[in-house]
Amino acid sequence: NAGVTQTPKFRILKIGQSMTLQCTQDMNHNYMYWYRQDPGMGLKLIYYSVGAGITDKGEVPNGYNVSRSTTEDFPLRLELAAPSQTSVYFCASSVSYEQYFGPGTRLTVT
Amino acid sequence: KNEVEQSPQNLTAQEGEFITINCSYSVGISALHWLQQHPGGGIVSLFMLSSGKKKHGRLIATINIQEKHSSLHITASHPRDSAVYICAVRPNAGNNRKLIWGLGTSLAVNP
Numbered sequence: 472n473a474g475v476t477q478t479p480k481f482r483i484l485k486i487g488q489s490m491t492l493q494c495t496q497d498m499n500h501n502y503m504y505w506y507r508q509d510p511g512m513g514l515k516l517i518y519y520s521v522g523a524g525i526t527d528k529g530e531v532p533n534g535y536n537v538s539r540s541t542t543e544d545f546p547l548r549l550e551l552a553a554p555s556q557t558s559v560y561f562c563a564s565s566v567s568y569e570q571y572f573g574p575g576t577r578l579t580v581t
Numbered sequence: 582k583n584e585v586e587q588s589p590q591n592l593t594a595q596e597g598e599f600i601t602i603n604c605s606y607s608v609g610i611s612a613l614h615w616l617q618q619h620p621g622g623g624i625v626s627l628f629m630l631s632s633g634k635k636k637h638g639r640l641i642a643t644i645n646i647q648e649k650h651s652s653l654h655i656t657a658s659h660p661r662d663s664a665v666y667i668c669a670v671r672p673n674a675g676n677n678r679k680l681i682w683g684l685g686t687s688l689a690v691n692p
Contacts, residue, residue: 502678513585513667513682521678529679561624568612568671570680572624 472497475573477562483579484552492547492576494562502565503545505529505537507558508575514561520545552580584608585683587668593689600655602686604668611673613651614680615642618665627653627666658690 478493505517516529520539534556536548557580563570585606594600615627628635628642635642644651655662668683
């Protein structure tokens with residue numbers, strides 16, 4: 472199993488550009504999560520999903536959108552990138568409560 | 582004040598030392614998680630516990646629900662243990678899929 476994979480690993484965006492961070496898991500987990508991690512801060516939950524077709528907001532959803540059309544994929548969309556969205560983004564999945572994390576995407580918005 | 586506090590923030594040890602990292606929380610919980618974040622950024626779950634003690638190799642995690650406190654111990658520390666150790670709690674009220682995260686303890690083990 473590849474576990475949780477994320478693409479891209481790194482990305483630089485200009486202010487106002489859009490992009491999609493991809494997340495795929497091959498463990499047939501129902502639950503999937505998107506977090507952001509800023510220097511010196513704990514992980515912040517952006518969005519999560521309890522299964523295909525069901526998503527819900529976390530602590531910091533503004534500026535982001537998600538969809539969950541399949542069990543495997545949970546893409547995160549940034550529509551109008553802002554410098555405040557410079558961060559490291561982690562996708563995770565779980566079947567019970569233990570979460571499995573992807574390697575992260577380092578995003579810089581300038 | 583964060584609902585999950587870790588101490589110390591930073592820790593430097595010599596190889597072979599016994600290490601303790603602490604996590605205190607202020608909410609009622611159904612479980613507590615310990616995770617390790619490698620220098621390259623990857624995050625791995627170490628333990629999930631709701632009572633007592635768990636052991637895996639040189640790592641031991643304990644929790645005291647009444648005192649709202651957990652400790653992560655590393656015996657015979659090694660430079661490869663250098664990482665950030667993160668505590669997170671699962672509240673027993675509200676949406677328990679939303680973990681509350683500590684800020685992490687950065688551990689450096691010198692040879």
